[in-house]
Structures are given as structure tokens and as C-alpha cells.
Amino acid sequence: MFEDIEEGYERRDIYNQESVEILAESYLNLIKVAKEDPNREGLLKTPVRAAKAFQFLTHGYGLNPEEILKSAIFHENSKQIVVVKDIEIYSLCEHHLLPFFGKAHIGYIPNGKICGLSK
Structure with a gap:
């Protein structure tokens, strides 16, 4: 878990590892379909980065608004x-x-x- 506090905002990067692996495999396939070389230096960690970004962007979907409010x-x-x-x-x-x-x-x-x- 990575934490930092900036201007009163506490950041926590916590990912579901099983989901990261499934998503990373899907992003790897997208890279291949785009005819890119997934072993190219700039793309080596892209599937995992993209998988974590997707989890970050969708983390609120599983939250219960009643609990939050x-x-x-x-x-x-x-x-x-x-x-x-x-x-x-x-x-x-x-x-x-x-x-x-x-x-x-x-x-x-x-x-x-x-x-x-x-x-």
C-alpha cells in the first residue's frame, strides 16, 4: 500500500491483485491487437499500470452511497x-x-x- 498526504488528501493505492492480473492480461491482448510489441521497453509495465488505473477509475462502483452519506x-x-x-x-x-x-x-x-x- 502506498500512502501520501497532500493538502489534506490521503491517498491509498490498494488493488485487488486477482483483478489486476485478469485486467493486465486483457490490456496485454489489446496491445497485441494494436500490432505493438508488448516487450518494447515503454510497454513492459503498461498492462499492469492500465489495470490499476481501471481499478482506480471504477473503485466507486462497488461502494454503497447510503453507507458513505x-x-x-x-x-x-x-x-x-x-x-x-x-x-x-x-x-x-x-x-x-x-x-x-x-x-x-x-x-x-x-x-x-x-x-x-x-x-
């Missing part, structure tokens, strides 16, 4: 709109598996509870 729900009697802007999002396009990123903006009127999305 349960400590961020607060009782609030206000009926005014709550708006949270510029939430950074990163994901993969489901049609091409290509990465994309952007910013989300959420607005809602509380019904006795608010979600602390700003944290």
Missing part, C-alpha cells in the same frame, strides 16, 4: 433551497470506457434533513 445527514427544519456547486466528478463513459470529468451542481429543498455535501 449516513454520517453526512443532518436534521434541518429549513424549507429554503440548498445548493452545492462545483462538485468534481470523474467517471468512465459506459459506451466506450473512456474517462471523463466535470463538475456537478446539486440543488434540493430539504424535507426535514440535509446532506452535508460540502464536506
Whole structure:
């Protein structure tokens, strides 16, 4: 496990080794189909790097949103709109598996509870 702390962000690179091996084999095949030499110096570790990148980009897919948000729900009697802007999002396009990123903006009127999305 690799850890570093930068500007209050704790980074943990933890990978499922079995998945890395399966994905790396698939990326190796992609390299071969592209008529590249997988033994070329610049490509030697690419299948494993790509496999880890794919796991990183999809790590949130297995998370339960209720578990993540349960400590961020607060009782609030206000009926005014709550708006949270510029939430950074990163994901993969489901049609091409290509990465994309952007910013989300959420607005809602509380019904006795608010979600602390700003944290």
C-alpha cells in the first residue's frame, strides 16, 4: 500500500491483485491487437499500470452511497433551497470506457434533513 498526504488528501493505492492480473492480461491482448510489441521497453509495465488505473477509475462502483452519506445527514427544519456547486466528478463513459470529468451542481429543498455535501 502506498500512502501520501497532500493538502489534506490521503491517498491509498490498494488493488485487488486477482483483478489486476485478469485486467493486465486483457490490456496485454489489446496491445497485441494494436500490432505493438508488448516487450518494447515503454510497454513492459503498461498492462499492469492500465489495470490499476481501471481499478482506480471504477473503485466507486462497488461502494454503497447510503453507507458513505449516513454520517453526512443532518436534521434541518429549513424549507429554503440548498445548493452545492462545483462538485468534481470523474467517471468512465459506459459506451466506450473512456474517462471523463466535470463538475456537478446539486440543488434540493430539504424535507426535514440535509446532506452535508460540502464536506
